[in-house]
Every structure is written in C-alpha cells, then in structure tokens.
Amino acid sequence: MPASGPHSCAGQPKKAGSPDFSNSSALPNIIIMYADDxxxxxxxxxxxxxxxxxxxDRLAREGLQFTxxxxxxxxCTPSRYSLLTGSYPWRNERARILPxxxxxxxxPGTVTLPSxxxxxxYTTAVVxxxxxxxxxxxxxxxxxxxxxxxxIGFDYAFxxxxxxxxxxxxxxxxxxxxxxxxxxxxxxxxxxxxxxxPGVPTGKDHPELLKxxxxxxxxxxxxxxxxxxxxMRGGTSAWWKDEEMAEVLxxxxxxxxxxxxxxxxxxxxxxxxxxxxxxxxxxxxFAGATKLGPRGDVIAELDWCxxxxxxxxxxxxxxxxxxxxxxxxxxxxxxxxxxxxAVELCGDHRPAGPMRGGxxxxxxxxxxxxxxxxxxxxxxxxxxxxxxxxxxxFLASFAALTGMLPHLPPEAAPDSCQVLPALLGETETGxxxxxxxxxxxxxxxxxxxxxxxxxxxxxxxxxxTNIETGYLSEPQLYNLDADIGQQRNLxxxxxxxxxxxxxxxxxxxxxxxxxxxxxx
Ligand code: NG6
Ligand code: CA
Numbered sequence: 001m002p003a004s005g006p007h008s009c010a011g012q013p014k015k016a017g018s019p020d021f022s023n024s025s026a027l028p029n030i031i032i033m034y035a036d037d038x039x040x041x042x043x044x045x046x047x048x049x050x051x052x053x054x055x056x057d058r059l060a061r062e063g064l065q066f067t068x069x070x071x072x073x074x075x076c077t078p079s080r081y082s083l084l085t086g087s088y089p090w091r092n093e094r095a096r097i098l099p100x101x102x103x104x105x106x107x108p109g110t111v112t113l114p115s116x117x118x119x120x121x122y123t124t125a126v127v128x129x130x131x132x133x134x135x136x137x138x139x140x141x142x143x144x145x146x147x148x149x150x151x152i153g154f155d156y157a158f159x160x161x162x163x164x165x166x167x168x169x170x171x172x173x174x175x176x177x178x179x180x181x182x183x184x185x186x187x188x189x190x191x192x193x194x195x196x197x198p199g200v201p202t203g204k205d206h207p208e209l210l211k212x213x214x215x216x217x218x219x220x221x222x223x224x225x226x227x228x229x230x231x232m233r234g235g236t237s238a239w240w241k242d243e244e245m246a247e248v249l250x251x252x253x254x255x256x257x258x259x260x261x262x263x264x265x266x267x268x269x270x271x272x273x274x275x276x277x278x279x280x281x282x283x284x285x286f287a288g289a290t291k292l293g294p295r296g297d298v299i300a301e302l303d304w305c306x307x308x309x310x311x312x313x314x315x316x317x318x319x320x321x322x323x324x325x326x327x328x329x330x331x332x333x334x335x336x337x338x339x340x341x342a343v344e345l346c347g348d349h350r351p352a353g354p355m356r357g358g359x360x361x362x363x364x365x366x367x368x369x370x371x372x373x374x375x376x377x378x379x380x381x382x383x384x385x386x387x388x389x390x391x392x393x394f395l396a397s398f399a400a401l402t403g404m405l406p407h408l409p410p411e412a413a414p415d416s417c418q419v420l421p422a423l424l425g426e427t428e429t430g431x432x433x434x435x436x437x438x439x440x441x442x443x444x445x446x447x448x449x450x451x452x453x454x455x456x457x458x459x460x461x462x463x464x465t466n467i468e469t470g471y472l473s474e475p476q477l478y479n480l481d482a483d484i485g486q487q488r489n490l491x492x493x494x495x496x497x498x499x500x501x502x503x504x505x506x507x508x509x510x511x512x513x514x515x516x517x518x519x520x
Contacts, residue, residue: 026266026321027120027121027122027266027401027402028266028321028322028323028375028377028378028401029257029260029266029267029268029269029318029321029322029323030117030122030266030267030268030269030322030323030325030398031257031268031269031271031309031313031322031323031324031325032083032268032269032270032271032325032327032394033271033273033306033309033324033325033326033327034080034083034128034129034270034271034272034273034327034328034329035273035275035276035302035326035327035328035329035370036076036129036163036272036273036274036275036276036277036328036329037076037276037277037328037329037330037331037332037333037336037359038275038276038299038302038328038332038369038370039328039331039332039351039352039353039358039365039369039370040331040332040352040353040355040365040368040369040370041332041349041350041351041352041353041354041355042276042299042332042349042351042370043056043057043370044056044057045057045060045061045065045370045372046065046353046370047350047353047354048349049349050290050291050292050296050347050348050349051290051292051296051299051300051303051349052289052290052300052303053299053300053303054303054307055303055304055306055307055310056303056306056326056370056372058307058310059306059310059324059326059372059374060372060382061381061382062374062376062381062382063324063372063373063374063375063379063381064372064373064374064379064380064381064383064384064385064423064424064425065371065372065383065384065385066371066372066373066384066385066386066387066389067384067385067386068368068385068386068387068388068389068430069327069368069369069370069371069389069390070367070368070369070371070388070389070390070391070434070436071083071327071328071329071330071331071367071369071390071391071436072088072089072367072390072391072392072436072437073089073095073330073367073436073437073438073439073441074330074331074357074358074359074360074361074362074366074367074436074437074438074439075096075097075329075330075359075360075438075439076097076129076131076163076277076329076330077089077095077096077097077098077105077131077132078090078095078096078437078441079329079330079391080131080132080272080329081095081105081106081132082095082390082391082392082415083113083329083391083392083394084106084112084113084114084132084152084153084270084395085106085110085111085112085113085395085413086111086113086392086393086394086395086396086412086413086414086415086416086515087392087413087414087415087416088392088414088415088435088437088514089437089441090435090437090441090443090509091414091415092105093441094133095441096439096441097131097439098131098132098133098162099162099166099191099229099230100134100161100162100166100167100168100189100191100230101134101135101139101189101190101191102133102134103133103134103135103136103137103147104132104133104134104135104136104147104148104151104152105132105133106132106152108147108151108152110152110412111395111408111409111412111413112152112153112395113153113268113270113394113395113398114126114149114152114153114154114268114270115152115153116153116395116398116399116402116404116408116412117153117268117398117402117404118153118155119404119407120399120402120403120404121265121266121402122265122266122267122268122402123155123156123260123263123265123266123267123268124153124154124155124156124267124268124269124270125154125155125156125157125158125256125267125268125269125270126149126154126156126157126158126159126269126270126272127157127158127159127249127252127253127256127269127270127271127272128158128159128160128249128253128270128271128272128273128274129159129160129162129163129164129272129273129274129277130149130157130159130160130161130162130172130272131161131162131163133147134147134148134161134172135147135148139189141168141170141177141186141187141188141189141235142177142180142186142187142235144175144176145172145175145176145177146175148172148174148175150174150175154270156174156256157172157173157174158171158172158173158174158178158249158252159171159172160172160240160245160249160274163229163274163277164242164245164274164277164278164279165218165226165228165229165277165278165279165337165338166228166229166230167189167191167220167221167223167228167229167230167231167232168187168189168230168232168235169223169224169228169232169239169240170187170235170238170239170240171238171240171248177235177238178238179237179238180235180237180238181235181237181238184234184235184236184237185233185234185235186234186235187232187233187234187235187238188232188233188234188235189230189231189232190230190231191229191230191231192231195231196220196221196231197221197231197232197233200221200231200232200233201221201222202219202220202221202222202227202231203218203219203220203222203226203227203228204219204220204227206222209222209225210222210225210226210227211224211225211226212225212226212279212281212338212339212340213338213339214227214337214338214339215335215337215338215339215464216335216337216464217229217337218278218279218337218338221233223239223240224239224240224241224242224243224281226242226279226281226338242279242281243281243282243283243284244283245274246273246274246275246282246283246286246301246302246304246305247283249271249273249274249305250305250308250309253269253271253309254308254309254312256269257269257309257312257313257316257318258312258316261316261317261318271309272329273302273305275298275299275301275302275305276295276298276299276302276332277336278336278337278338278340279338279340280294280295280297280298280338280340280342281294281298282294282297282298282300282301283301286298286300286301286304289301291345291347292342292345292346292347292349293340293341293342293344293345294340294341294342295334295340295341295342295345295346296345296349306326309324310324319376320376320377321375321376321377322375323373323374323375324373324374324375325371325372325373325374325394326370326371326372327369327370327371327372327391328369328370329369330359330360330366330367330369331351331352331355331357331358331359331361331365331366331367331368331369332351332352332358332359332365333358333359333360333465333467334346334351334465334466335464335465335466336359336465337464343466352364352365353365354484354485355368355484355485355486356468356470356485356486356487357467357468357469357470357486358465358467358468359439359465359467360438360439360462360465360467360469361438361439361462361467361468361469361470362436362437362438362442362444362453362456362469362470362471363468363469363470363486364451364480364484364486366436366438366470367436371389373423373424373425375424378424379424379425380425383425385422385425385428385430386428387419387422387427387428387429387430388430388431388432388434388446388448389419389422389423389430389431390417390431390434390436392415392416392417393416393417393418393419393423393430393431394416395412395413395416396408396413396416396417396418396419396515397416397417397418397419397420397423398420399413399418400418400420401420405418413515414513414514414515415435415513415514415515416514416515417430417431417514417515417519417520418515418520419431419520431519431520432447432448432518432519432520433445433446433447433504433508433514433518433519434446434519435505435508435509438469438470442454442456442471443505443509444470444505445501445504445505445508446480447501447504449479449480449481450477450478450479450480450497450501451476451477451478451479451480451486452475452476452477452497452498452501452502452505453470453472453475453476453477453478454475454502454505455472455473455474455475456470456471456472456473457471457473458471459471460472472489474489474491475491475498475502476489476491477489477490477491477494477497477498477501478490
C-alpha cells in the first residue's frame, strides 16, 4: 500500500499553515508525465526485461496499470494536441509533425486541459517538450514571444520548442529564450532547405564534426556535435547540451511542484520528457546503463526522472492527493535518423511488446502505450485495467472530477469521453469506440476489441525506420482479444462487420462529435 509504504510521507508533520492535501475533499493535484516515443514493451511492468524501469514499475505497483491505454496518434504533435484539447487531431489539418517555427496549433481561447483546470482553481505548468507551434507567423526568438503555452492555459512554461532533433536548440521560459546574451548575434532559425545560414557548419558538409552521425534526415545545423533538422545561428550562449537536458527539465518540474507546496491551490503539471526520442544522449551517469545502447540508456534515465519526481512528492507530503499519470505520446522507433546502435543492440527486446507496428504506424504498436495512473488517496494500488482509454479523455474526465463538466461549452473537447470511473479503476468499461491516426492522418476505428483499418495505398513498410505502416489495398479487420499481434485479418470472414465499421468511421470523420454520442 502506498499510504503505508516505505516511500510514503503519511504521518510526517505538515508545515504550519500549509494546505491539507490529505483532506479528501481537496481537489487532487494532477501530474501527467509524458514520454516521447516510449513503446508499450519498453517498460518492465509491461514486460521489458532488458531495460530497468524500477520507478515506472513502482508507479504501477502503487497505482492502476492500463493495458488498453492509447495515444490519439502515432506521432507527437497530433497526440499532444489531442491530449490538451480533447479533440481528435484529424479535425485540425495542421495537426501534423511541426517545425519549431510553425504557428501555435491551438488557437488562444480554445478550451484546453490546462485552461479548464485554471477555471477550476488550479495553477498550471508545462515543463519539457512542446512541439505544438509557437507565435502566430514570424517569430523573433530574441524578443518577447506571443502565442505560447501561456496563451492557452498554462501559468508557467519551461519548454523545448519542438523536438530534441529540431532547431532552435534552446529552452524557453514563459515568453523568453533562456540564456541569451545581448553580446551574441541574434538567434535566427529557418527550416527553408534553400536558405542555410552561410558559414554555420552542417552535418552534411562537416560530418567530421559530429559525435553522433545521422542515418537519414538530420543533416543540417550542428549543435553540441549533433546535426539537427533545420538551420540556426546566433544566440549561442543559449544553446542546450543534450546530456544535461534530463536534469534541467527535472529541476524545473520539481521546482514548480515544490513552489506549490505551500499554496492553497491544487496544481497541474504537464511534464513532457524528451526521452527516448532521437538524438539519444544520456547524461554521464546513464551512459552504458543498459546493454541496448543509447536508446536503452535514455529510457533508464527517463525512469530515474520519474523516480526523482515521485520521491519529491513524498518529501513534500504531496503524494497522497496527487494524481500521477505516466504515458507516452506514441509508439517506439529504433532508427529514427541517427546511427546510435538502437537496431543492432535491440536483441530480444520488443519495444512495442506483443503489438505490430510502432511510431508512425496505423497498427496497434503505434498508439497503444504505457498508461499508468496513481492516486493513493482514491485509487486501489497494484491493479490492472483493460478499459479502453485515450489521452483525449483527460479533459472531460478531469472536468468531471473538478466539477467543471457542466460548464464546458458544447463545442469544447469534442472527442473527450468522460471515463473517470475507468481512470479511477471503478469499472473496466472505458470508451466503446476510438479513432486513432498515423503520421499521415490516416484513420482507423476501434470498437470494443475490433479494429477496422480502411484500405490505403502505400508501402507496407516505412522506409528508413523499417516500421510496418499498416497500409494494405484491402480492408483489415482484427479482433485484438484473440489476436493482439494483428496477425489474422478477419475482413473476408466478417464482411458485415467490415461494412458497419467502415460506415461508422465515415460518420465520425464527417464530423460527428464523440463526447455526447454512443462512443463514450
Ligand atoms: C520526423 C523525423 C524524426 C522525428 C519525427 C518527429 C526525419 C527523417 N525524421 O520527420 O526523426 O523527429 O519527425 O517525431 O527528419 S515526433 O515524436 O516528434 O513525432
Ligand atoms: Ca513522439
């Protein structure tokens, strides 16, 4: 039991005048810890043996582990968009993998998970990977940024603008790039292939300067010995060191939580890790932590960050009434553009667990992800749930938890199901239906344990990354109950089921809102 376990702070004296978070009527704090490209099978409690993840496993032991927990998409931007807005990403045609200088994808004024929680009295923060666009057109990286997380519901932001393989390789705190020196030339960024900055070394022209070589893409500006996507120059005092990123972000995340300790308000923290996305460069103490090379090592580092946050909650006496969720934005990939041994050293490790496909894919390995919820005060520890739940559902579910659901405007969070009873382990019935999408925003329908994938043209295996796409010129129908590995296409055997699900998917894609329909 976490309440009486060795890490629990139950029984420790509370500071005078501090809020009593053990009072069961107080709204819980909420922390979403969100990994980047972590597969279902990469975590010990989901079956991994080659990578030690004692802290994520601890979370599962003390909480509820979902076996049918989904991201809305098999890539980052659309998944995160869906988590924050409660909307299926395919409703917004811009919700695709974005460069860092793309305009903010979420229009200020949209109801978001953090803005809803702000209304409910929460202090809200994002720390880590953003990748949802910034600004509203042209960005001056040296000035005060507009259209940032602060404009869509976050009170505090410490972010990496896009991904760790995309420029600009700088952190942004609230509205400013961190660590710019006025004596440096201004920071400039472009993704225009035809406009590289003259004189700034690229991976393509100066491979001898690289400490990690690229395998595909990633041949532009060199930062910290690693060439990236996009070009950047100036503002060099602000450029990050990848090996320090885990500690930099962890420090900001823990500082935010610590600062909330003595405030009479609940908090929401969206802590978005950069691991195990490429380039994989662990801090020195995790280099060599596994036999799987950098990919395994950064997962061990990620796990350590999770543990440090759990320990901080214990120390601060906040563990009991804090909901901690751990999940991932999409499924796994081995070679995602750098030569880091991920493929060669993988051995028997199965990053997607028993599933087919991975990142970018329509197959289940693309979107079924580790998904754990711990709330010692309310959720029984050490259980598993097969309820179908998706990150998209957090908005309506936490609106229900905080009394905000009746106040959501009808157009808000159109695809967010109120599945709070499932999230809290009170039932194993989650949503009935779920639409997920791949990197090209091609969709599929899941209904109970059935998956229908429409016919799509295109290669069966994605180039470079070597991941099955899920594309087939015929319809695909799988029953995940009996066939989690999607090995037996039942479409020919169940033509009526195929017809019904195809029609249903069409109806949803034509605009039917999920939130008040039968899907939930
Ligand atoms: C792809 C990148 C890949 C990764 C991905 C986004 C190339 C060749 N590949 O375009 O490395 O950055 O975008 O990943 O550039 S995600 O997890 O943020 O969706
Ligand atoms: Ca990702």
